[in-house]
Amino acid sequence: MTTPLLSIRDLRVRIGDREVLQGINLDVPAGQVHAIMGPNGSGKSSLSHVLAGKPGYTVTGGTVLFKGQDLLALPAEERAREGMFLGFQYPVEIPGVNNAYLLRAALNAARRHRSEPEVDAFDFLALVKSRMQLMRMDEAFLSRGVNEGFSGGEKKRNEILQMLVLEPSLAVLDETDSGLDIDALKVVAAGIQTLRAPDRAIVLVTHYQRLLDHVAPDQVHVLARGRIIKSGGPELALELERRGYDWLLDDAA
Amino acid sequence: MNFAQRLQHDHAAALSLLSDAAVPSAARHAALTRLTELGLPGLRDDDFRYANLRPLSRASFAPAAEPAELASQLASLLPARLDGYTRCVLVNGRLATAYSDSAAALAAAGVGATLNDSFEASLPDIGPAERFDLLNQAFATDCLRISSAGAVRLEILCISLAGATDAASYPRLQVQLQPGADMTLIERHLGGNASGITVSTCNVQLGRDAQLQHYRLQDLSLDATWLDTLRATLDANAHYRLSLLALGGGAARSSVRVRLAGQGARLMLNGASLADGKRVLDTVIRVEHEGRDTRSDQLLRAVANEQSGISMTSRVEVSAVAGGADSRQSLKGLITAKGAEINLRPQLEILTDEVTASHGATTGALDENMLFYLLSRGLEADTARKLLEWAFIADVMSRIELPALRRQVEMATVTRMGNAAALESLL
Structure with missing residues (x-):
């Protein structure tokens, strides 16, 4: 078996005195989509944040290998340039920083990292516009501040747009489906599907089955109380939808 | 020598440079007397609490002579021409005809005009906070008088250049807009490696229905000292849009005082100060609502890096007869380093009930x-x-x-x- 794209071993993380991740083990091979589900407060967002390098979390044990290298040793910006993408649950508004500027700066940062030439303004615009069409976003969004005045759904679409332009090798999407109506969910799901490829992996952090109706996962994991308490195939998500989490929590306790 | 003695000494020594045409000698002496009475602001002087006035303790007030070798230094300082704008260049406070547009072009833009008698009398008082205007009056070597009744676009570049000594320069502008006039005025204070003191004054009078879009940019060198005063009076329905951008200077102080004298007069003031190193940028603004239904909007932003200090004081006064006044102040500061400091002080004094006023001030670190x-x-x-x-x-x-x-x-x-x-x- 080839090395997984992402390999997490016994990851333990604290926020202050609280241990929010209590020994996570997870392998995500290239070409696969994994879903991480679980009740509120189970550590799903903490796991996403730690993978992306958000400050405020203390790793007390374990390892995370991304493409075979120690992910936790890299600052957040280098993780991104290595091909790690976090789709935020709550994308932040940054008035005064232009959406298109950020996208182009992000794309060129990654390209420089790979020793590829930077994209010029013309090619960049063509690329972004084609991706915006896919996400059914108005081109006017380009000239606005990052997420400034966007509705919840528009912010999530913008996250997926960024992902489609950056084409990361690993996308961790933190509750990208929350707050979306049915039509927006379909658009976002179609965007995610576009990124599926043999050399990439996607981790969907979600509460609900409904996104998984559109983006079929290869593996489903249940995260509860800082641990992965069950893993299975797509059928596990359906069972969770039917039965909730309590039966698993009782088993695990 | 103490401050008063140095003033007298430097003034007496510079007499041959101080023409009556720039400022009449009686006015110069009156200014000198008043400034001597007021003295240098002390540490407890609230109007100058955050200003860095240390350079004044040893400075020479004598006006700079015209540097002999202008061309090489000037070339790198002059910004690109702006289409449709008449250009007027002052070097060390004196009109530099070689770098300005032709006398005919300047005259067409109203430069060199005679101002109405009402001009001086209409301006806001010179209070203790504006005292450095007195220094300018006493030592100004030139005075650029501008009067316009029509539509004018004018760019004034005040360049401070290093001479043999760190002498002072005194740019002095007087701008009078006749009723209904419409002017865009770009005023830039630039300097290369000049480390002297620039004491600038700009007096503005807007007649009824006049409109002035006034951009003021200060981008002097790190060791320059800038003491600036802007006084303006607005008649009925005049509209003054003022941008204050402070990027340079080691020690910069700008005192702005605006009288909204006529009914419906309106001020929109946008300001940003950006500092690094050990710069100290201090802006003190006072807006006086005197006419009915007057309005002032202020948007002030400060970014302090490294060990710099920025302060912005904005005082709005609404007099008892200024019913219907509307005043808004938004002050925000961003501190990016431990050694940096920002002080924002919005102040409001209202002597009538019939007024809408809002103000807010926040300072924080990067989000x-x-x-x-x-x-x-x-x-x-x-x-x-x-x-x-x-x-x-x-x-x-x-x-x-x-x-x-x-x-x-x-x-x-x-x-x-x-x-x-x-x-x-x-x-």
């Missing part, structure tokens, strides 16, 4: 969530920080309505911020 968002997209940490600093003053920049000027100002700003290469594609 960690915004920073992480940018980093998570692969931006360099330094670029991400600079980008957020830029975003902080973007509101003020975006209100520069003239695209060519906005671009010049933006370039000057990113150059001051460092990392210009990474930010240039912003523009």
Whole structure:
């Protein structure tokens, strides 16, 4: 078996005195989509944040290998340039920083990292516009501040747009489906599907089955109380939808 | 010698340079007397609590002579021409005809006009906070008088150049807009490696229904001292749009005082101060609502890096007869380093019930969530920080309505911020 794209071993993380991740083990091979589900407060967002390098979390044990290298040793910006993408649950508004500027700066940062030439303004615009069409976003969004005045759904679409332009090798999407109506969910799901490829992996952090109706996962994991308490195939998500989490929590306790 | 003695001494020594045409000698002496009475502001003087006046303790007040070798220094300081703007260049406070447009062009823009008698009398008083205007009156070597009744676009470049000694320069502008006149005035204070004192004065009178769009940019060198006073009076329904951008100077103090004298007069003031190193930038604004239904909007932003200090005081006074007044003040500061300091002071004094007023002042560090968002997209940490600093003053920049000027100002700003290469594609 080839090395997984992402390999997490016994990851333990604290926020202050609280241990929010209590020994996570997870392998995500290239070409696969994994879903991480679980009740509120189970550590799903903490796991996403730690993978992306958000400050405020203390790793007390374990390892995370991304493409075979120690992910936790890299600052957040280098993780991104290595091909790690976090789709935020709550994308932040940054008035005064232009959406298109950020996208182009992000794309060129990654390209420089790979020793590829930077994209010029013309090619960049063509690329972004084609991706915006896919996400059914108005081109006017380009000239606005990052997420400034966007509705919840528009912010999530913008996250997926960024992902489609950056084409990361690993996308961790933190509750990208929350707050979306049915039509927006379909658009976002179609965007995610576009990124599926043999050399990439996607981790969907979600509460609900409904996104998984559109983006079929290869593996489903249940995260509860800082641990992965069950893993299975797509059928596990359906069972969770039917039965909730309590039966698993009782088993695990 | 103490302050008063130095004033007298330097003034007596400079007499041959101080023409009656610039400021009548009686007025010069009156200013000198009043300034001597007021003295240098002390440490407990609230109007100057945050200003750095140390350079004054040893400075010579004698006006700079015209530097002999202008051309080589000037060339690198003059910004590109703006289409449709008449250019007027002052070097060390004196009109430099060789670098300005022709006398006919200047006259067409109203430069060199005689002002109405009402001019001086209409201006706001010179209070203790505006006392350095007295220094300008006493020592000004020239006075640029501008009067216009029509539509004028004028650019005034006040250049401070290093001479043999660190002498002072005294640019002095008087701007009178006749009723209904419409002017865009760009006023820039620039300097190369000049370390002397620049004491600038700009007096403005807007007649009834007149409109003035006034951009003031200060981008002097790190060791320069700038003591600036702007006084303005607005008649009925006059509209004054004022941008104050302070990027340079080691010790800069700008005192702004605006009288909204006529009914319906309106001031829109946008200001940004950006400092690095050990610069100390101090702005004190006083707006006096005197007419009915007057309005003032102020948007002030400060970004303090390294060990710099920025202060912005904005005092709004609404008199008992200024019913229907509307005043808004928004002051925000961003501190990016432990040694940096920002002091924002919005002040409001209202003597009538019939008024709408709002004010807010907040100072904070860079938003960690915004920073992480940018980093998570692969931006360099330094670029991400600079980008957020830029975003902080973007509101003020975006209100520069003239695209060519906005671009010049933006370039000057990113150059001051460092990392210009990474930010240039912003523009």
